[in-house]
Amino acid sequence: MVQERILPTFQADSSTITRQEGLQLYKDMVLGRLFEDKCAEMYYRGKMFGFVHLYNGQEAVSTGVIKAMRPGEDFVCSTYRDHVHALSSGVPAREVMAELFGKSTGCSKGRGGSMHLFSAEHNLLGGFAFVAEGIPIATGAAFQTKYRREVLGDQTADQVTACFIGDGATNNGQFFECLNMAVLWKLPILFVVENNKWAIGMAHQRATSQPEIYRKASVFGMPGFEVDGMDVLAVRTVAQQAVARARAGEGPTLIEALTYRFRGHSLADPDELRSKSEKEEWLTRDPIKKLAAYLSEQDLVGQDELKDIQQQTQSLINEAVQFAQESPEPDPQELRRFIFAEDE
Amino acid sequence: MAEVLLFNALRAAIDEEMAHDDTVFVLGEDVGHYGGSYKVTKGLYEKYGDLRILDTPIAENSFTGMAVGAAMTGLRPIIEGMNMGFLLLAFNQISNNAGMLRYTSGGNFRIPLVIRGPGGVGRQLGAEHSQRLEAYFQAVPGLKIVACSTPYNAKGLLKSAIRDHNPVLFFEHVLLYNLKADLPEEEYLLPLDKAEVVREGKDVTILTYSRMRHHVTQALKPLTEEGYDPEVIDLISLKPLDFDTIGASICKTHRVIIVEECMKTGGIGAELVASINDRYFDELDAPVVRMSSQDIPTPYNGRLENLTIVQPQQIVEAVKEMLALQV
Numbered sequence: 001m002v003q004e005r006i007l008p009t010f011q012a013d014s015s016t017i018t019r020q021e022g023l024q025l026y027k028d029m030v031l032g033r034l035f036e037d038k039c040a041e042m043y044y045r046g047k048m049f050g051f052v053h054l055y056n057g058q059e060a061v062s063t064g065v066i067k068a069m070r071p072g073e074d075f076v077c078s079t080y081r082d083h084v085h086a087l088s089s090g091v092p093a094r095e096v097m098a099e100l101f102g103k104s105t106g107c108s109k110g111r112g113g114s115m116h117l118f119s120a121e122h123n124l125l126g127g128f129a130f131v132a133e134g135i136p137i138a139t140g141a142a143f144q145t146k147y148r149r150e151v152l153g154d155q156t157a158d159q160v161t162a163c164f165i166g167d168g169a170t171n172n173g174q175f176f177e178c179l180n181m182a183v184l185w186k187l188p189i190l191f192v193v194e195n196n197k198w199a200i201g202m203a204h205q206r207a208t209s210q211p212e213i214y215r216k217a218s219v220f221g222m223p224g225f226e227v228d229g230m231d232v233l234a235v236r237t238v239a240q241q242a243v244a245r246a247r248a249g250e251g252p253t254l255i256e257a258l259t260y261r262f263r264g265h266s267l268a269d270p271d272e273l274r275s276k277s278e279k280e281e282w283l284t285r286d287p288i289k290k291l292a293a294y295l296s297e298q299d300l301v302g303q304d305e306l307k308d309i310q311q312q313t314q315s316l317i318n319e320a321v322q323f324a325q326e327s328p329e330p331d332p333q334e335l336r337r338f339i340f341a342e343d344e
Numbered sequence: 345m346a347e348v349l350l351f352n353a354l355r356a357a358i359d360e361e362m363a364h365d366d367t368v369f370v371l372g373e374d375v376g377h378y379g380g381s382y383k384v385t386k387g388l389y390e391k392y393g394d395l396r397i398l399d400t401p402i403a404e405n406s407f408t409g410m411a412v413g414a415a416m417t418g419l420r421p422i423i424e425g426m427n428m429g430f431l432l433l434a435f436n437q438i439s440n441n442a443g444m445l446r447y448t449s450g451g452n453f454r455i456p457l458v459i460r461g462p463g464g465v466g467r468q469l470g471a472e473h474s475q476r477l478e479a480y481f482q483a484v485p486g487l488k489i490v491a492c493s494t495p496y497n498a499k500g501l502l503k504s505a506i507r508d509h510n511p512v513l514f515f516e517h518v519l520l521y522n523l524k525a526d527l528p529e530e531e532y533l534l535p536l537d538k539a540e541v542v543r544e545g546k547d548v549t550i551l552t553y554s555r556m557r558h559h560v561t562q563a564l565k566p567l568t569e570e571g572y573d574p575e576v577i578d579l580i581s582l583k584p585l586d587f588d589t590i591g592a593s594i595c596k597t598h599r600v601i602i603v604e605e606c607m608k609t610g611g612i613g614a615e616l617v618a619s620i621n622d623r624y625f626d627e628l629d630a631p632v633v634r635m636s637s638q639d640i641p642t643p644y645n646g647r648l649e650n651l652t653i654v655q656p657q658q659i660v661e662a663v664k665e666m667l668a669l670q671v
Contacts, residue, residue: 075417109450118449125416126449133436136406140413147419151395152366177406184401338447339486341454341509 004281005211007258008226010234012294017233019300025067025232026295026306029059029288030313032084035093036263038317039083039100043267047325048100052114055084057230057262060287061194062088064235065162065255068243075161077125077138080115081261085164086127091119097320103327110330111338123159131165131199132172135191138163139178142187142252160246161189162239168199170213179254183220188246190239193256194229200265201273217254229259230285233294260285351521353495354384354460357502358422360531362392365420368506371398371407372424372461381426382462382521408434408459412441415511416453422506425461428515429475442511443486458505460514464555464605465653467519471641474649476606478515478582482615489583490536491515491554495525497580500534508536515582517555539586541593545575547667548599551590551616553579556603556654563659574663582612590616591624598629601662603654608636633662 017025036054043052055062058081066076066088078085086096091107099106100114107119108127115129125141128134141161148157169175170193182189193213197204205211217224223245227238235257242253260282264271295301337343348356362368369392370385376399379386389397400407408431411421425431431438442457465474478489488510492498498516505512542557543564552560557578567574575593579585594600600620602613613634620632635654642652 077413106450108448108452111450112448116448118445118452120449120452125413125453126445128441130436130440133409133440136409136437137413137416137441139406140410140415141417142413143410144414144417144419147369147395147414151369151393173403174406174409177401177403178410180401181403181406181410338449338451341446341456344451 005258007228007230008234010228010231010237012233016237022291022295022300023309025063025236026288026291026301027309027313028063028067028088029232029291030310031087031093031316032059032062033288034310034313034317035083035087035096038321040263040267042100042321048114049102050113051080051266051268052100053081053266054263055081055261057282057287058194058196058259059084060232060235061192061229061257061259064232065190065192065239068236068239069160069162072122074159075123075125075138075141077134077141077161077163078117078127079131079134079164079166079169080129081166082115082117082127086117086119086124089119089124090122091117091124093316094320094323095119098324098327101324101327102329103324104330105323105327109338132169132174135163135165135169135174135178138189139182139187142182142189143185145188146185158247159188160243162192163189164192164194166199167193167195167197167204167213168202168207170216171208179217179220179222179252182252183222186249186251188249189252190242190246191252191254193254194259195256196259196261198261198265198274200269203273212256214254214256222252222254224254224256226256226258229257230287230290232287232291347524348495348527349521350495350498350523351382351384353499353527354502354516355386355388357499357506358385359388359391361503361506362388362396367418368420368422369396369398370422370424371400371411373400373402373426375399375424380424385424404430404433405437409437409441411457412437412445412455415455415457416445420456420506422458422460425459427473428461428463428477429472431459431477432475438481438487438513439484443484447486454509455511456509457511458502458514459511460502460505461516462518462521463515464517464519465637465642465649468644468646468649469518470644474642476637478513479606479611481513482583482612486511487583488512488536488581489515490580491582493517493520493554493557493578495523496527497534497540499527500532501536501580504533504536507533512536515554519555520558537581537584537586539580539589540578541589542576542578543574545573546597547573548575548601548663549590549593549597550574550576550601550603550659550663551579552576552603553582553612554605556605559654559656560603560659562656563663566660567663572663572667579612585616585619587619587623590620594620594624594627598627599666600628600632601635601659601666602632603635603659605637605653607639608634609639611636630666633666635659635662
C-alpha cells in the first residue's frame, strides 16, 4: 500500500469562529451529508436515474470554501459531483432533489440531472459532467469580473469565483492552461482541488508524476496550499485568505484539499479497488464529527442543539423528496424549449 | 463610396459593435498586438486596449471555454479562430458548453458568443489548414452556423451574429478575404437565418455557400450565354437551413444541384438532400445532385488540390446534364 500523505495540521482555537458561524458550517455539512444519503436511498428505490456521484466525506471542502464567500454574489463552478456544492451555494434542497427526480421544478428544469445542476440566481455555473471542462468556464466568469471592473468601470465588481475540481482533473490540459491564464491576467479565482485520492479506479499516484498537487501552482507563480480537507475550519481559513487575495485583485490561488469520498465513485461503482483499511482510516476523520467535537469542546454549541439540527435537516430533506415526488414532469410540448435564448 | 475589402468589412463590423456595446470583446491567438493573422482585428487593440482585444495563449479549448464562462456571466465574446481548423481542439467546449449548456441548464444561462475565422480550402495549405468544420459542427444542438461570402454580407451578418443571444459559428473563407465591394455608408444588419437569392432563374436551383458561390457565379457566364437560366441561392445560414427560400425555389424549378466545399460524407449537402426529400420530394423532377469535395484529406500538391474541390467547369456540365434530361 502506498504511504498516506501526512495531513497538514491546523490548530483551531476558540477565536477561530463564532457560535453563529459554527452553526452555519455545521448545518451546511449536515445538509450535504443527509441529502446525499437520501439520494442513495432514492436511487436504489428507482426514483432517480443515470450516473449519481455522492459527496459523502468531502463536506468540509464545499462548506469551508463556499461559506467563506459571498453567497449569491460570488460564483461557484462544480463538477459532476455537484449536489453539495449547489446546496452550499444556496440552491434550495427541494430544487436539487426535484432535478434529480427529473421534474420541471428542478433547478435545471429536469433537463440536466445529477451532473448538470445550474442556478443563475445563485451564481452556480454548473454542474460539468466531463472532467476538467468546468475550469475554463470558471476562468471565464473570473475574467468577466475583471472586465467589469477594469473595462466597464464597475467598482462593485469584486466577485470571486471558486472552481472545484478533483485530483483527476489536474492531469488534464485545461487545468494547466487555465492556471496559466489566471495568473497571466490576475483573475479573482480559487482553484479548489478535492483530492480524494481516486479518479474512479485510477489511484492518484498512478496518474500523476507529482502527487502533491498544490506544488504545481509554483510553476505558474501562483500560491498553492495543501489543507486537511476533513477539517472544515482549516479549509475555511485557507479559503478566506485566498478569497481576500482574489478580491483585492492579487490573483488566483490553488488549494489542494486532502479528502476522501466515503462511497464509491458513483452509485454504479462496485468500489472494489480501495482497500478496507484505507476506507476505515479515512472514516475516522469524518469532518462532521470533527466539527461537532470542536463545537462541544469550545462550548459553542450543545449536543442537544446539534441533534436538533440533524432532525430539522432531515425534515427539510424529507420535504424536498415530497416536493420532488409531487412536482410535475416537464411538459412534453416543451421538449425543444431552452435550446435557444428566445425560448424563455 | 470606397471599395472595401472583405477583411476590412469584418473589422468594421467588429469595430462598430464594440463601440455600440462595451460588453463585446475579442479573444484569440494574435488578435491584439499582431492584428490578427488575416488582419481582421488590425488597429482595434490600439483603440480598445488589452482586455477588449485579448491576445490568448495557444490553448483553444481553454480560451473557448473561458469565453463561454464570460458569456454566461454577461459579456459578449467574439472568438477568433486563427484558422477554424484549430477549433477541433476546442470541440468539447463548443459542443458541450457553447451548444448544449443553455438547454442542459433549463434556460438558466444564455450564451451570446461568436466564434469566427477562416475556414475552407486555401491555396496549398495542406490538409490540417484546409478544413470545413461546418459539416462537423452541424449536428451540435444549440449552435447557429453562418457562412459569409461577400464583403456586404460579411459585415451585415457579423454584426447580427454579435448581437444574437446565442452561440454563432461564423465561417469566413480564407480565399475570400480580399474580395472588394462598395458598401453602404449607413449601418445595416442582415438576418442570420435568411438565404440570399444570388440570381433568379427558372431551370434549376443551385444551392451553394461560401467560396463555392463564386465558383457557381463563374459557371453562370457560359451557362447563360447558352440560354440556361439557373437560380442560384447562397445558403448563408447552414444551421438552421432557410427552407422558406430553398422551398420556394424548388417549387419553381423542380431541380436541385448542391455545390459545396465540405466533404461529401456527412456534409451540409447530405443534410440538404435528406431535408429536401422529406419536404419537397413530390416537387422534384430529378434526383438532387450533390457536388462536394472529395472525401480525402486535402492534398498539398496544387493539381491534386484542384481535383479535390468542385471546379466551375464541372458545375457547367452538371447543369447541362441535369437539364438534358428535362421531360
